[in-house]
Amino acid sequence: MKKLWRNYSYAIILVALCMVSLVVIKINVPSSPSHYMTITVSAGQSLWEISQKYEEQHGLSEIEFIKWVEKYNGISGDNIFTGDNIIIPIDARKMEVKEVQNLASY
Incomplete structure (x- = not known):
């Protein structure tokens, strides 16, 4: 698990931030x-x-x-x-x- 985190930590953080951003945009932008x-x-x-x-x-x-x-x-x-x-x-x-x-x- 540490090896996975060490190798892909930036990618995991980027994906998580993208998902949070999409949720925030969906909430704030009229449908x-x-x-x-x-x-x-x-x-x-x-x-x-x-x-x-x-x-x-x-x-x-x-x-x-x-x-x-x-x-x-x-x-x-x-x-x-x-x-x-x-x-x-x-x-x-x-x-x-x-x-x-x-x-x-x-």
């Missing part, structure tokens, strides 16, 4: 944009306003929210227009549950 909510931009709305409107649901700072939206929608510098459909970092499945709970409370 699919389809799980996120898509909204239609209204007249005069900015990413800043959208961030503030949904701040309780996304849990990001406004700057983090804007950067995320720009990255996943392929836009830059708050270039959104009325009628654009954009993906925002809110789990659509959780929002559906909240909407059903709100309807049930009436």
Whole structure:
């Protein structure tokens, strides 16, 4: 066993680090944009306003929210227009549950 460790210790450590890295990446990287909510931009709305409107649901700072939206929608510098459909970092499945709970409370 010592001989095996001595000969392959670097390779074993490298493989272990790769496996840990993959687990961390899998946890932190969203699996699919389809799980996120898509909204239609209204007249005069900015990413800043959208961030503030949904701040309780996304849990990001406004700057983090804007950067995320720009990255996943392929836009830059708050270039959104009325009628654009954009993906925002809110789990659509959780929002559906909240909407059903709100309807049930009436």
